Amino acid sequence: MLLEKLQKLGSAASWDSCGGDKRKSLRKSKIPASYSNFVHDCSNTAEQCRLMKVLQSNACIHDCKYCVNSSCSKGKAELAPGEVAKSFNSLYRAGQVAGLFLSSAITGEADRTAEKMIESAKILRNKFKFKGYIHLKVLPTMSKHLVYEMAGLATRMSLNLEATSSSRMQLLGSTKDYSNDLEKRFRWINEIKRKGLLRSFTTQFLLGAAGETDLEILGKMDRLYHETQLYRTYFSAFQPIEGTGLEGREAEEPSREHRFYQSDWLLRVYGYRLKELKLALNEEENFGNVKDVKFAVALNNPNRFPVDINCASKEELLHVPGIGPVSADKILQLRKHKKKIEEMDLKRAGAIMARAGPFIQASGLKQARMAEWAN
DSSP, rough: OOHHHHHHHHHHHHSSSOSSOOOOOOSSSSSOOOTTTTEEEEETEEEEEEEEEEHHHEOOOOOTTTTTTHHHTOOOOOOOOOHHHHHHHHHHHTTSEEEEEOOOOOSHHHHHHHHHHHHHIIIIIIIOOOEEEEEEEOTTTOOOEEEHHTTTTOEEEEEEOOOSSHHHHHTTTOOOOIIIIIIOOOHHHHHHHHHHHHHHEEEEEEESSSOOOHHHHHHHHHHHHHSSSOEEEEEEEEEOOOOOOTTSSOOOOOHHHHHHHHHHHHHHHHEEEEEHGGGOOOOSSSOOOOOOOHHHHHOOGGGSSSSETTTTTTHHHHHHTTTTTTHHHHHHHHTTTTTSSOHHHHHHHTHHHHHHHGGGGTTTTTTTEEEHHHH
């Protein structure tokens, strides 16, 4: 009975992204087949962390038209706090998982559901003395004091904004107030992070269900990164689910999800500005058929190139396709010992010359003409 509930609530939790690819296969791992719905390989900061990923409950009062846990779905289940804690502890002791991702649909009142999630984490921390990774999902409409209490138990917290604005949220459901239920709680989490009471927090956007443009999402991400201490953003390409309000809507292409992960890295890690990413958008304010956002930005920004490898700043190097943060740092280190950086040095530093070539010059020689490359 418990295993059946774990499988059902683990499967429902798979729509929440928390690292890696939510569709990532576990076939190559030694996870028993019966665990495959609630044990996931996810990225925990710089390392890979195998998580028990599960909902406290899948019975929800909200009418989100895209969600498997909406009121029209069947097969309701709920785990008691002790069941969550004991199940995780057993898997942890057996070496099957290293951390917990706990979310929930809202059953009755948000505070009652949040209290059960908090109790699950308390049992793990206090009774089972677990000191490792716990990711807790903040629920819309839950009280501020419970958000703070949750932060005292979590390694990371998250709140799915899903949409970019109130008008877009209204297309996804009628029971959530975007400004009050979501954005206000997002500010509370940021307040907690600024006080040093939480290591990190994340959010997620649903792609393709509300008709948003790529520029809308990019703009929202950019504001969040500048105005808050948001750690990173996740994305979920819309997939229609039978029995939900949007079951007849066409699925979003997974490639759109991939482009947004590229864009997130450019904004968050590479230091790109929003106006630069706009160079890769078409007249409809979408990426269209773009496969590589960084490459598309470079092709549409010819005044920035070619970059002289021997005197370029790190920011300039990071704008070159085929050069990432690690290879940029290695190039800068090499320049301390060599008067001139040549192509072989770039290869040793990890630069992908097939991509970088048209955008650089080394030893005073331009590698290729961008116009020729684009053709």
